[in-house]
Amino acid sequence: MADADTARLCKQIVQSQFGPLAASVVSVLLTRGRLPLPLIARLSGLKLRTTRAAIIVLVQHNILWHAQSDDDGEVFEVNVDECLLRLRYGRYVWQAEQLFGKAGADIVQLILDHGKLRPLDIISRLSVYDPLKASAMYSQALHRLVDGSYLRPSTILSHISPRDKRIRYEVEEKAKISGFPTAKELREARETAEARLKREEDEAEQTGMKRKARDQSGRSSKRKAMDEDVVNEEVYFRVNCEKFNIHIRNKLIVDAVIERFNESAGLVLQATLKATDAKQMKLSDVRTDTTSLANIAMQLSDDDDLSAGLVLQSSKKASTMSMLKNYLGILACADNPTPAGRAASFVSVNGSKVQVEFEIVGRRLRRRVLETVARERHGDDGVRVVRLLLDSGKMDEKQISKIGMMANKDARPLLSAMSADSLISLQEVPKSADRNPTRTFYLWFIDLQKSYSVLLDNLYKTLYNIATRRQAESDEPVVKAVLEKRQRSDVSQDEERLLTRNEREILAQWEKKREKLTVLEMRVEEAVFILRDLGALGNSDD
Known part of the structure; x- marks a missing residue:
């Protein structure tokens, strides 16, 4: 299950994009863990039919996993990573336009709006106004997106949690071991399960394209069969984030x-x-x-x-x-x-x-985020302590004040404040078995994994506050009335004439505030990307 800040952010994302009913289902699953359908309906206070419809929508948009349980039957679980990735969907559409033009951006945006679609549905929806020319253009763009792995097939296995499949495969491999398993056999069973999981993912990726045989007849009696890759029209495709x-x-x-x-x-x-x-x-x-x-x-x-x-x-x-x-x-x-x-x-x-070298650069980017937070909260002295501990390892208070050229009366409160923010940690090394504090060394060091986790939670809290502030700004009575008036069809066609000067000023102020909040959200999301998505590269920071 996700922590409190991550759960609040996921619930807010689902509520803003799917409404309060789907948000109630997600809130129950984030709080209680995986649950069957009847229990979700009872805990959320919704009717069984409404709960089932909300779950179908969330599964369609890859926000929920579902699996078979021996005790409860079919159970559902929130895919937290997929839910948080929805904050980047606008950036994905912009990237698709830069790489594949407007046709590629239209396809990506359509799939993001519907979760997953088949090629025929994509082409028919986008080429309504110009069936001949638009159909060929979108078919070519779709082929390039699938061939470049920007779109991937959505199979039955992609709706099951990888953790469940990994556990099941490990159990199957361990069952083949006769007698009491050794550490080497357990490690080989885990490796075999990982290889099987990766092989299934590779096979699922290959179902997106199929080989089409085409005969070319010439003047001679010989015929040559040429194979070319075409998009499989029977497969549902989703965006490969x-x-x-x-x-x-x-x-x-x-x-x-x-x-x-x-x-x-x-x-x-x-x-x-x-x-x-x-x-x-x-x-x-x-x-x-x-x-x-x-x-x-x-x-x-x-x-x-x-x-x-x-x-x-x-x-x-x-x-x-x-x-x-x-x-x-x-x-x-x-x-x-x-x-x-x-x-x-x-x-x-x-x-x-x-x-x-992605690993080296990723580690350096993560440390730069840590130093930025230390400078923002504790000034240049905080950055000096962070760099000193990262370079030298564990040190006591006197060594830090001596090497860092700080007075003891300044170093002690600084270290305590940084420890309260989880930027640095304390290691106790007792001299005797009774662990008497007077006969104990207290060494300061940086637990990077702990520091990054705390920073990530704070960033999730910041993203939640930004979205809440944006919603509060738009819910002000004056702004809300003007926004509702602008949504009218007659006003949207001629805002200069049908909106008063005061209303236009209110809209300009609102758009300026929204732009500032959007820029702030992008900067925070960039820090989240460095800490979370590049986190696998920085777990072994030395």
Whole structure:
């Protein structure tokens, strides 16, 4: 089950998009855990028919998992991650428009509105006004989306919690072990279950495209059969959020390079990511596949001026390949072959092969969020303590005040305040078995997993407060009356003439407040992405 802040945010998201009835069902499941249909109806206070309709809608939009239980029959569970991803749906549509044009954005938006759809339903809904030209355009865009894994098939297995399947497969593998299982056999059973789960996911992905045989007859008597991939019209497709999240991650890394170096270095890293874009399928990848300098150079356009970011000693203009090598050397911190240089790098270069290090960059981005929060709450001294403990490990109060060049009277309250915020933790090391406080060492350190979890909960609370503030602003009587008036068909066509000056000013103020709240929400959501989605890359921070 989700914690209190995450549950409140999920309930708010569902209520804003599906209404109060669906929010009541989600609230019960988030509070009580997985439940069967009759118990959900009784606890939510809704009729059985209404509860069933709400569950069907939530399952259609991938917010609920359902599974078979030996005791209760069919039970339902909230997919918290899928619910929280709905905050990024607008960004997914914008990315689809940048990558595939307006046709791709229309397809993605339509699928997001309906949860999952078949190709024939997608084409028929979008090509109502121009069946001939629009149908071909949308069919081509749909093929590109499916071929690039931006849309994935929705099968029966995708509605079951992966945790349930993993547990069931592990039980089946352990049942094959005769006698008392050893640690090695248990580990092999878990690995076999993981491999089986991954194989099922790969097989489900392949059902989206099918091979179509086409005969080509020429003047000769021989006929050649050519196979081409076409979209399977019998499969329901849903948006693959992970593929869009990969673009968000790449944008964050490019922005970090531009912030640290310059725009030309950002162009080089962007070209490196584009060279391996087709093979980036998982957000949990440690690094990209190897690519060559020639492939990176092919991704650079003729208008990209790499010389603007370098100070060249020779007056003669250097070649693109030589400047590219210089930039990759800078991004790989080739001038600092130490652990510190390795931790500050963006790419790794081995001869002519280049890889972008997602794990190293992700760990650094997460630590930067931690330092930003420490600076906001405790000033520069808080950042100094965080960096000192991250670099040196466990230290006592006297060492921190001495190495951090702070007085003891200032260090003690600072450490206590940071401990209250869960930014740092305390480790007790007793000298004797009685654990007497006078004979105990108290060492300060940073438990990154704990700190990131607390920060993530605070960010969820902030997102909930932002949405609540936006709703409160729109529910003010004056603003609400003007918004309802603008929704009228006659007013929406001619707002300048049918709205008074005072009403237009109220609308302008409301839109300005909404814009500020939206920008704030995007910044907080970016921090959530770094801590949660890139979290798998930073669990082993040393």
